[in-house]
Amino acid sequence: MEAKEFIESGILELYASGALDKNERDEVELMAKKFPEVAAELNAIQLSLEKHSMLHAITPPTEIKEKIQKELFGNLKSEAISVNHNNTRFYQYAVAASVVLLMLSSFAAFYFAGKLNSAENQLSLLQTQYDTLNKNMNLVIANQSHLTDEMNMINGMHTMKVKLSGTEKHPGMEVLVYYDMETKNIMLDSGNLPQLPDSLRYQLWAMMDDKIIDAGTFNSKLGLIKLRPASEADVFAITIEKQGGSATPNYDEVVANGKISI
Amino acid sequence: MTKKIPEDELILLLRTGEQSSFTYLYENYSAAIYGLILRIVEDEEAAADVLQESFVKIWKNFSMYDSSKGRIFTWMINIARNLAIDKLRSKYFKQDSKNLNLDTSVSHIDRKLQTNFRPEHIGLKQLVQKMKPEFSVILNLIYFKGYTQAETAEELQIPLGTVKTRMRNAIIQLRELTK
Numbered sequence: 001m002e003a004k005e006f007i008e009s010g011i012l013e014l015y016a017s018g019a020l021d022k023n024e025r026d027e028v029e030l031m032a033k034k035f036p037e038v039a040a041e042l043n044a045i046q047l048s049l050e051k052h053s054m055l056h057a058i059t060p061p062t063e064i065k066e067k068i069q070k071e072l073f074g075n076l077k078s079e080a081i082s083v084n085h086n087n088t089r090f091y092q093y094a095v096a097a098s099v100v101l102l103m104l105s106s107f108a109a110f111y112f113a114g115k116l117n118s119a120e121n122q123l124s125l126l127q128t129q130y131d132t133l134n135k136n137m138n139l140v141i142a143n144q145s146h147l148t149d150e151m152n153m154i155n156g157m158h159t160m161k162v163k164l165s166g167t168e169k170h171p172g173m174e175v176l177v178y179y180d181m182e183t184k185n186i187m188l189d190s191g192n193l194p195q196l197p198d199s200l201r202y203q204l205w206a207m208m209d210d211k212i213i214d215a216g217t218f219n220s221k222l223g224l225i226k227l228r229p230a231s232e233a234d235v236f237a238i239t240i241e242k243q244g245g246s247a248t249p250n251y252d253e254v255v256a257n258g259k260i261s262i
Numbered sequence: 263m264t265k266k267i268p269e270d271e272l273i274l275l276l277r278t279g280e281q282s283s284f285t286y287l288y289e290n291y292s293a294a295i296y297g298l299i300l301r302i303v304e305d306e307e308a309a310a311d312v313l314q315e316s317f318v319k320i321w322k323n324f325s326m327y328d329s330s331k332g333r334i335f336t337w338m339i340n341i342a343r344n345l346a347i348d349k350l351r352s353k354y355f356k357q358d359s360k361n362l363n364l365d366t367s368v369s370h371i372d373r374k375l376q377t378n379f380r381p382e383h384i385g386l387k388q389l390v391q392k393m394k395p396e397f398s399v400i401l402n403l404i405y406f407k408g409y410t411q412a413e414t415a416e417e418l419q420i421p422l423g424t425v426k427t428r429m430r431n432a433i434i435q436l437r438e439l440t441k
Contacts, residue, residue: 010426013433016332017405018340019414029331045433046333049405050294051440053339055389056406057293058300064310065288068317073281089278 003035012038016045150187150224158182162236164258173256177204177236184229186215193220193255196240203241205249206230217245235259269334276324284321291335292317295342301406302346312349316342347408392439397432404429 006012014020015028032039153159158181166173176189188204196202201217204227215236216228237257239249267275267286275283295316300309320338327337390398403409403417404425415422 008430010428010430013429014404014411014426016336016433017429018336018343018408019404019410033330042332044437046336048433048437048440049339050333050335052389052401052405052436053294053298053335055440056297056301058297059293060296060313061306061310064313065292068288068314069281069284071314071318072284072321 003031003038006031006035006038007041012042012045016042016049150226153180153185153187154178154224156180156182160260160262162258162260164236164238164256166256167254169253170255175238175256175258177258178224179206179230179233179236179260184231186227186230186233188218188225188227189223190218190220190225193238195220199243201241201243201245202238202255203245203249205237205239206233207235207237208232209234212249214245214247217241217243233260270329273327273329273334284317287320288317291338294335295339298339298406299342299346301402302343302408303350308349309346312342312346315345319345343408389436389439393432393435396428397435400425400428401432401436 011020011024011028015025020028028042032042154161160179160181162177162179164173164175164177173191173193175191175193178187178189179185186204186206190202193202196219201219203217204215206213206215211232213230213232214228215230218225218227235257236259237249238255239246239251240253240255241250272283272286276287292313296309296313299312299316300306303309303312316338319341323341327334331337393401400414400418403414409417411422411425414420414425418425420428
């Protein structure tokens with residue numbers, strides 16, 4: 001009730017218009033603090049007078065702004081300095097923002113460098129794997145063509161399969177020799193011959209009547225061994241010789257022999 | 263002339279004391295303040311001086327502004343009104359100024375505005391036309407001329423108690439019209 005009467009008295013309108021003396025102004029301010037509705041009414045009155053003033057606005061001559069700025073902020077030169085000074089906070093923020101940005105970009109750089117590095121590592125690993133596979137595939141292809149050659153050779157129409165058996169000194173040994181009568185090429189399956197030490201080698205000899213032909217040295221291993229062609233052969237014999245082979249067979253160490261049976 | 267930032271933000275901006283906040287304040291309020299000053303002193307040169315004095319005082323005394331006592335514009339316009347009245351009453355200004363035939367209902371400035379009509383005053387013209395004459399007269403005397411209650415009662419030949427109620431009714435109509 002007190003607030004309502006106060007509002008309706010018209011004192012707030014005079015306060016907002018600057019027409020009250022000090023005592024009356026103090027009273028209005030006290031009432032506005034005490035009653036929110038008084039404060040709200042006062043604010044509405046002030047807002048309407050503000051709009052009223054805006055409608056009555058008259059643009060002042062442009063040079064006044066400069067005059068005021070000169071008085072408040074000094075002449076143009078010191079104004080520039082004062083702008084800098086006043087903008088210190090802005091620059092502080094700008095510097096802080098830059099630092100944060102720098103940190104973020106550094107982190108991103110490290111992060112992506114790490115990623116790139118690991119990608120590069122993976123790539124080089126894959127490259128190595130690819131190279132190995134490629135090499136292996138080439139080996140397989142070479143091997144396959146080698147095996148094809150061998151197969152073609154041992155299954156050839158003119159190829160003789162000669163079984164060489166162990167002598168009394170080397171019982172139970174079994175070696176197979178394939179001899180192409182047409183091309184004179186020789187392939188050998190070392191069978192169950194034991195592995196020789198590095199200083200020694202097996203040597204194959206092709207014999208025909210009293211002729212003895214050196215067909216090359218070998219050591220025991222899986223698969224077929226290609227030896228030197230022999231122009232003639234009736235009997236094959238294997239001896240143990242020193243590494244590098246011998247010109248003539250060591251008859252004391254004949255391991256196995258066998259005759260071509262037509 | 264419209265405010266672009268809310269009042270509480272403007273207050274914070276002004277408290278930083280940065281020149282940019284002065285620029286904002288000047289750009290948005292100088293014309294409204296100058297309009298009031300010019301209506302009181304009715305002399306462009308004197309009004310420019312008062313405007314400068316007002317902005318210097320507003321800027322230097324901003325720390326004294328108390329937002330709980332009212333809007334920032336009310337505070338500023340009160341400073342400008344007081345300085346303009348001081349100027350009008352100063353001995354020097356009285357001697358210097360031409361003897362104007364003061365019409366209290368519509369000021370010399372507003373008559374000038376009405377003859378040199380400009381588009382930005384369309385709102386004002388509409389407002390003035392819509393307001394009851396007795397309301398626009400009292401609003402003009404108290405708000406734009408800075409008359410006290412006693413001065414207004416004497417000028418309008420009405421009882422002192424009527425000043426308050428008529429001023430209240432004038433502003434109630436203003437609130438309706440400026441909604």
